[in-house]
Amino acid sequence: MFTRMVKRAGRQHRTVFVFLVLALALTLPLDQVSSLARTQETSEEVAQGMSLSGRLLDTLGEPVHDAEVAALEECRVEPVTHTASQSNGSFLLDLPSGTYRALTIKVSRPHFQPLEWQLSEAELDQLNTSGSLRLPDIELERRITPGFWVATLSFVLILALIALERLHKTTAALLGAALVLGVSLVGGTINPNLFVYDFEEALGYVDFDVIFLVMGMMIVIGVIEETGIFQWTAYQAYRLSRGKLWLLVTILMAITAIASALLDNVTTMLLMAPITIQIALTVGINPLALLLPEVLASNVGGISTLIGTPTNILIGSYADLGFNDFLVNLTPGVVAALIVLTIYVILRYRKPYAEAGGRLSDAMRERLRQGGRITDPEKLRKAGVIFGIMLVLFVMGDAIHLDPAVTAIMGAVAMLIWVTPDIEEMLKVVDWTTLVFFIALFMAVGALEEVGLISMIATAIGNLVGDNLTAAILVVVSSAAVLSGVIDNIPFTATMLPVVGYLTRTIPGAESDVLWYALSIGAAMGGNSTLIGASPNLVTAGISERAGYRVTYIEFLKIGLPAATITVIVGTVWLFIRF
């Protein structure tokens, strides 16, 4: 009996062991598993021969992967051995046993200068004596190839097509990515210097955290927006202000800023603008005197959280900044900027606010009240509970290692199960064109990284600011603010991510992540300066025009540029105080 028990216990242990191994295998990412396997193979091979290892870096200190590394003996054309560098830039050359009198390492990769590394006598001695040698990090210089121009011109084409509105953003980004891939794969077989990346490498540049966070939030917002909460809050602002226009605009700006921070600034303006126009006509004022302050507040308010703007989502994912990081490091600055912005708006519109007048009939007031009611209280209650839990999870995410993208997807699933179980209806709220836009954009920016344009920009900015963190903050904020006013801030921010990443690594003091917040402030607040600077500006102008109140480029510039300038200044001052 004892023997049977021992055997049973043994079987149980084996079963547990098998499960543990399986669990471990599932826990480990595939590349780690394969790298473990490689390490084992390598150890066996090294036991039979000699090895030479090292790491390839570009001039920014970034690993260079997929470079061809070959070892050549003196007077021989064929390499002794060759390999390709791994994703972390490392390489391991397995050399046949023997004594080497001269050895040269040849490194080649598209878009980099070919490099030959002659082993010194001391290095050869160590290799011959111990059988292995670890070379110091090898730096590869970039070079401009035809592929560089393909990637760069494709990206310029994307920006131009978007700016000139010749193609939809998604089509433009897809065209750019397809051009690079097409030329790379077809042209690359004719001229290797045209090769930029293959499809697998291109997909490697797609940040799926961003894709899933955006998709999850689309579903969550899609449910919340049909409850009438935006319209209800706007109507409450009208009711509470009791005809005081300065109070009305203050409350409307606060509502817009908070809604933009927690949900999305485009959705906020799309739903706030129609009711705001009705409120403005009810109180007898030009709707632009309320709409433009709202849109300015919307762009500023969105910066305060990770999920408030697409630029913050991009920055947060790339720089591994959590929801709390934005709350702690940006929200106080955003609140200060909003206070200053509100004062500016009240002063700017003091005359029309003072002259507002005219009473509408009771029937029209009733119509306004009807427009500002909660349309589906039950749905709002359920969606509110889920969104509240999501906010708690966003805040706790850092502590419990829960990615914002996972929280967003969990929230979306909860909405599917509890609020709107019709999956077909729910999936309609996901804007696939936006998600494809992000995917194509990541691939296009990835091409710029591959060919070295990003490195050049980073090096140029690095040379300009040196080790001066203050100068770096000012350069990042101001360039982001100015360029966001004239080009779409999403492609701009996506391009700047590796640049700011380099500056954060190399400038003393920048490890505090201050430059990421500088990019966030510049990219989003700068969007206030022009009509085309941010999506909320354009959709608000579209709604306003449908109501008979046209917003011209100049008219927007007159209020937007000073607003952008003062809010960027306040935001920058906050960064200097905080960091």
Place this chain on the structure above:
Amino acid sequence: MKKILCATRGGEASRKTQDAVIAMAKKEGATICFLYVVDVEFLKLTARGVRADVVTTEMEHMGEFLLALACERAAEQGVEAEMCLRHGPLVEALESAARAEGVDAIAFGRPAGPDSSFSLADLERLTAQIEKDTGVKTYIV
């Protein structure tokens, strides 16, 4: 003339057109059908995910509000007016409303200035086309 169709919005230029059409209806003893066209083409200006159905509903509310304002203005002048809401491109919506409402005339506001969406020449070409398509007399007021 029994019924005049007038596409309207809510701005200063629209109010001038409304006043002119109200005066015209009063003189002719006609009623007015104020038309607001819901068009969410501007959503193409953003690549961000938005619910066109929800935005359309809000634009309808806004349109009804603007139409109700126009009808009140007419009522104050002793002219009977009704509201009409359509979706899609302006010209198609106008022609469809003209046929459905059985109007005798379609009134257009004169371009207000350089900021106007139409030049006078463009508007004249447009009214001629609509007149040809619908057989309804058009006026620029």
